[in-house]
Amino acid sequence: MSHSESKELKQADHLMREGKINEALQIILELEKRDDFTHQELLSIKLFKANLLYKLGDLLGAINYAEDIFQEFQKQGNLLSSFDTLIIQAYAHGIMGNVSQSEDIIKQAEDLFKIVKETFTIDLRERESFLVRIKANIHYFKGEIQPSLELNKKAYELAKDTSNKELISASLSNIADKYKLMKEYDKAIMYAKEVVKVNYKPILRFPLSILIETYIKKGDIKEAKVYLDKLHEIKEEYDTKRTSILYRYNNALLLKSSLRARNRIKSEDIFKEIAMDNTLPIEQRYDAIINLCDLFLIELRITNDPEILDEIQPFIQELLYLAEHHHLYVILAETYLLQAKFSLLTSDIKKAKRFITQAQKISERFGYKELKERITNEQSKLLKQSDIWEKLKEMGAPMDERIKLAHLNEHIEEIIEKRAMLPAFITEEKVAIHKEKKICLVCRGEVLRFSYICECGAIYCDNCARALTNLENVCWVCDNPIDYLKPVKPYTEEEEINVDNKGKK
Numbered sequence: 140m141s142h143s144e145s146k147e148l149k150q151a152d153h154l155m156r157e158g159k160i161n162e163a164l165q166i167i168l169e170l171e172k173r174d175d176f177t178h179q180e181l182l183s184i185k186l187f188k189a190n191l192l193y194k195l196g197d198l199l200g201a202i203n204y205a206e207d208i209f210q211e212f213q214k215q216g217n218l219l220s221s222f223d224t225l226i227i228q229a230y231a232h233g234i235m236g237n238v239s240q241s242e243d244i245i246k247q248a249e250d251l252f253k254i255v256k257e258t259f260t261i262d263l264r265e266r267e268s269f270l271v272r273i274k275a276n277i278h279y280f281k282g283e284i285q286p287s288l289e290l291n292k293k294a295y296e297l298a299k300d301t302s303n304k305e306l307i308s309a310s311l312s313n314i315a316d317k318y319k320l321m322k323e324y325d326k327a328i329m330y331a332k333e334v335v336k337v338n339y340k341p342i343l344r345f346p347l348s349i350l351i352e353t354y355i356k357k358g359d360i361k362e363a364k365v366y367l368d369k370l371h372e373i374k375e376e377y378d379t380k381r382t383s384i385l386y387r388y389n390n391a392l393l394l395k396s397s398l399r400a401r402n403r404i405k406s407e408d409i410f411k412e413i414a415m416d417n418t419l420p421i422e423q424r425y426d427a428i429i430n431l432c433d434l435f436l437i438e439l440r441i442t443n444d445p446e447i448l449d450e451i452q453p454f455i456q457e458l459l460y461l462a463e464h465h466h467l468y469v470i471l472a473e474t475y476l477l478q479a480k481f482s483l484l485t486s487d488i489k490k491a492k493r494f495i496t497q498a499q500k501i502s503e504r505f506g507y508k509e510l511k512e513r514i515t516n517e518q519s520k521l522l523k524q525s526d527i528w529e530k531l532k533e534m535g536a537p538m539d540e541r542i543k544l545a546h547l548n549e550h551i552e553e554i555i556e557k558r559a560m561l562p563a564f565i566t567e568e569k570v571a572i573h574k575e576k577k578i579c580l581v582c583r584g585e586v587l588r589f590s591y592i593c594e595c596g597a598i599y600c601d602n603c604a605r606a607l608t609n610l611e612n613v614c615w616v617c618d619n620p621i622d623y624l625k626p627v628k629p630y631t632e633e634e635e636i637n638v639d640n641k642g643k644k
C-alpha cells in the first residue's frame with residue numbers, strides 16, 4: 140500500500156470513529172478519483188466505502204459494494220476482509236427486513252470467524268461485537284426480545300474496552316430499547332443515559348427518543364421535555380431527514396400526552412402530516428397512524444361526535460394499504476379487528492362481523508395461531524353482545540360507554556406494542572411481485588388453484604368462499620348469492636348460533 144493512501148485511509152478512519160461519517164466519505168470519494176492505486180489498494184478503499192455507506196443508511200449501496208469485493212477477497216484467500224464484507228451484508232439485510240438472508244450470511248460469517256480466530260493474533264473484539272449484535276438484531280426481528288437482550292449485552296461486553304464508540308453506543312442503545320419493550324422502564328432509562336454519555340452523535344437520536352418515550356410512559360413530562368430539547372440540538376446539527384422526522388414524531392408524542400386540547404390538536408396535525416407523507420419510512424407512518432387513532436378516540440370520548448369516526452377512515456384505509464403491500468399480516472389482521480370495533484361504535488353489526496371474519500381469515504391464512512384464537516374470542520364476545528350494541532344505539536348511549544365496551548383503548552395499546560416488534564424497514568421488491576398476484580378479497584392471501592370468482596369480479600380463495608357460504612352466503616361486493624343452491628343468510632342476530640356452534644358439529 141502506498142504511503143499517501145494509507146495516510147488518507149487512516150485519517151478517514153479517525154473521522155469515522157469520531158462520528159464524522161460524511162467527512163470520512165469525502166476523503167474516500169477523492170481517493171476513488173485517482174488512478175494510481177494497485178488493485179489491492181482499490182479493494183481496501185471499496186471495503187472502507189461499504190462501511191461508510193451502511194453507517195449513512197445507504198443499505199442497498201453497502202450490500203452491492205460488499206458483495207462485489209467479497210468475491211475478490213475470497214479469490215485471494217483474504218479471510219479477514221472476507222469476514223468484514225460478510226458482516227456488512229448481514230447487518231444491512233437485517234435492517235432492510237430480509238431477515239432470513241441476514242441469518243444465512245451471519246452463519247457463513249460465524250464459520251469464517253472461527254478460522255480467523257485460530258489464524259490471527261490481532262484484537263478481534265470489535266469484529267466479534269458487531270457479529271454478536273447482528274445476531275441480536277435477528278432475534279429481535281423475529282420478536283424474540285429476551286435472547287436479543289442477552290446478545291446485545293454480550294456485544295456490549297466485547298465493545299466496552301475498545302475505543303469504538305459506535306459499537307459501544309449501538310449495543311447499549313439496543314439494550315435500552317429491549318428493556319423499553321419489556322416495560323422495564325428504569326433499566327431502559329439507565330442504559331439510554333449511558334449512550335448519551337458516550338456522545339457518539341450519528342446514533343444519538345435513538346437513545347434520546349427512547350428516553351423521551353419512556354419518560355412519557357412514566358408520566359414524567361418534564362424529563363421527557365429535557366431530552367426532546369437535546370434531540371432538537373442534534374437535529375440542528377445533523378439536519379438529516381431521519382433525525383428531523385424523529386424529532387417531529389417525538390414532539391407530537393409529547394404534545395399528545397398533554398391535557399390541553401390545543402396541544403392535542405397540534406399533535407394531531409403533526410401525526411397527520413407524517414402519516415400521509417409517502418416519502419417517509421413505513422414504520423414511522425404506521426406509528427403516526429396508530430397514534431392518530433388513539434387521539435381520535437380521546438376526542439370521540441370528549442365530544443361524543445360520531446363524525447370523528449369518518450375522519451379516522453382515510454387513515455385506517457392507509458394503514459390497511461401499507462400493511463397489505465408490505466406483507467405485514469399481523470398488522471393487517473389487527474387493523475381489521477380495529478375496523479370491526481369502530482363499526483361497533485355506530486352499531487353497524489353487519490360490518491363489524493365482516494371485518495372480524497376477515498381478521499380471522501387473515502390470521503388463519505398466514506398461520507398466526509395466537510392471534511386467531513384472540514380474534515375468535517372477540518367474535519364470540521361480539522355475538523353475545525350484539526343485543527347490547529343495538530340497545531346502545533337505540534338509547535343513543537355516549538361514545539365513552541361504547542368505547543369501553545369495545546375495549547378500544549386496550550386494543551390500540553396492543554397494536555402500538557406489536558408494531559414495536561416488527562422489522563424497521565421493508566423492501567420495495569416484494570411490493571412489485573405482489574401486484575402480479577390475484578388476491579382473495581377476504582383473507583388477502585394469494586389465490587392459488589381453486590378460487591371463486593363472482594360475476595361482479597370479486598375473487599375469493601377456496602377456503603374463504605366456503606366459509607362465506609356457511610356464514611351469509613353473499614358476495615361482499617355485490618350481495619349476490621355465492622352458492623345459489625344454498626339459502627342466503629343476511630347477517631342478523633339469528634345466525635349467531637350458526638357461527639358459535641360451527642366447531643362443535
Ligand SMILES: [Zn+2]
Nearest residue numbers: 579582600603
Ligand atoms: Zn381467502
Ligand SMILES: [Zn+2]
Nearest residue numbers: 593595614617
Ligand atoms: Zn359479487
